[in-house]
Every structure is written in C-alpha cells, then in structure tokens.
Amino acid sequence: MIPFVARVTVRYKRLDFRIWIPLALVWLLLLPVVLILSPLFLIACAAGRVSPLRVLSVCWDILANTKGSQIEVASAGTSFSTYVF
Amino acid sequence: MNENRIQILEMLAAGKITAGEAERLIAALDKQPQAAGDSPKSKPKYLRVVVRSEEGHNPNDPSVVNIRVPMQLLRAGVKLASLIPAQARDHVNCAMREQGMPFDLSQIKPENLEELVDQLDELTVDVSQKYSNVKVYCD
Numbered sequence: 005m006i007p008f009v010a011r012v013t014v015r016y017k018r019l020d021f022r023i024w025i026p027l028a029l030v031w032l033l034l035l036p037v038v039l040i041l042s043p044l045f046l047i048a049c050a051a052g053r054v055s056p057l058r059v060l061s062v063c064w065d066i067l068a069n070t071k072g073s074q075i076e077v078a079s080a081g082t083s084f085s086t087y088v089f
Numbered sequence: 090m091n092e093n094r095i096q097i098l099e100m101l102a103a104g105k106i107t108a109g110e111a112e113r114l115i116a117a118l119d120k121q122p123q124a125a126g127d128s129p130k131s132k133p134k135y136l137r138v139v140v141r142s143e144e145g146h147n148p149n150d151p152s153v154v155n156i157r158v159p160m161q162l163l164r165a166g167v168k169l170a171s172l173i174p175a176q177a178r179d180h181v182n183c184a185m186r187e188q189g190m191p192f193d194l195s196q197i198k199p200e201n202l203e204e205l206v207d208q209l210d211e212l213t214v215d216v217s218q219k220y221s222n223v224k225v226y227c228d
Contacts, residue, residue: 031180052174059172069112070158072135 005032006064007071009089016082027088095166133210133227135159144220160227167202170194170197 008028016023049056076085094115101111140154173181178194185192214225 052177054172054174062165062172063167065168066162069159069161069165072157073162074155074157076153076155078155080150 005071007088011087011089013085013087014083029044133160134213135228136163136209137228138224139224140221141223142221160209162198163209164203164206167206170202223226 006027008026010025012023012025045055045059047055049059070088074085074086077083097106097111097114097118100106101108106114136158138154138156138158141151142153143151173194175195181194182192210227212225212227214223216223
C-alpha cells in the first residue's frame with residue numbers, strides 16, 4: 005500500500021516543531037490533477053513507445069515502497085527530519 | 090543424550106512405536122539442528138547513507154545528513170531502467186561509451202537488477218577525511 009502518513013520534525017534551538025502530514029488527503033487532492041494530466045501522460049507514453057500500464061505499475065511500486073524512508077539533516081543546533089509511514 | 094531422544098527410546102521400549110518409526114524420528118531430530126543452522130541470515134531492509142562533517146562548525150556539534158532508503162524502493166527504482174525509451178537508451182549508451190564504459194542498457198534484464206540490489210546487502214562504503222566522513226551501508 006502507498007504511505008498514508010508522513011512526519012516532519014524541525015528543531016531549532018528551543019523550538020521543537022513536529023507535524024504529521026496525512027498523505028491520504030494529499031493523494032486525494034492530487035487525484036484530479038492526475039486525471040487532468042492523464043491525456044498528456046498517454047501521449048508521452050505513445051511517443052516513447054512505452055506501455056502506460058507498465059509506467060503506472062512502476063510508479064505505483066515506487067510510491068508504495070517509500071514507506072520507511074527517512075531523511076535527517078542536522079547542523080549547528082538545527083535539525084530537520086522527515087519520516088514516511 | 091537429549092530429552093527427545095530419550096523419549097523416543099522410551100516409546101520404543103514401551104512398544105508404542107516400532108524400531109523403524111524410532112529410527113525415522115531420531116533421523117528427523119538429527120536434521121533439526123542442521124536446518125536451524127541453514128536458516129538464511131535476515132536480509133537488510135534499508136540502505137543508509139550517513140554524512141558527517143565537522144568543517145566550519147563546532148566539532149562537538151557536527152553537521153549530519155542521515156538518509157534511510159528502503160531496499161524495496163531501490164528494487165522499484167531500478168525497474169525504471171526498463172522504461173527508458175529505445176531512442177533515449179541509444180543516447181545513454183553513446184554517452185557511456187564516450188566516457189569509456191562500453192555498456193548496453195538493453196542488455197540489462199529485470200533479474201540482473203534484482204541480483205544487483207541483492208548484492209547491495211554486503212555493501213559498506215566508508216570514506217573518511219580530516220573533517221568529514223561518508224558511510225553507506227545496509228541495515
């Protein structure tokens with residue numbers, strides 16, 4: 005399954021800011037954009053002679069496997085981290 | 090002699106099982122530790138890239154970049170190679186040849202890519218300089 009929640013944490017001196025992003029909502033909001041762009045996607049696939057189903061399957065795989073990804077950057081008392089659940 | 094073996098011999102002595110059955114049970118017991126020894130070592134789930142730099146900062150508070158990528162994401166990512174259109178593949182092959190790497194992308198099969206990602210399990214890259222250190226490993 006695709007990830008549904010992401011956590012972003014920012015620490016700056018005494019400020020500790022943590023936000024949980026409901027990705028499910030983001031995916032729902034992006035759905036109309038995807039539908040609008042789908043003709044372009046199909047044209048691009050036809051031009052590249054690539055099966056759109058294959059492209060969709062690979063994209064879905066990539067999206068689904070982002071679960072567990074983590075990025076942390078810390079420098080001089082400031083840190084930023086994201087975690088995809 | 091372990092407990093299970095004694096139990097089998099007792100069952101044989103009590104006539105609950107035949108000699109043949111006892112032999113089979115003991116043989117099965119002998120196989121058990123081997124099977125446990127053969128169990129594959131747990132595969133790493135993540136590829137981790139850690140960069141530490143103390144340059145220009147307090148050595149007690151170094152800059153750190155820590156990235157954890159699921160191996161499954163790598164597996165999915167390498168499948169992208171199969172989506173490269175033929176024309177683009179020729180360009181890539183050409184560019185690689187110019188750089189001294191005569192490599193044909195069309196020769197790469199999904200199973201090769203799987204193998205490649207599997208081999209990353211053993212990968213550890215550790216580059217250290219005076220003020221910085223880069224480490225890539227699987228965990």
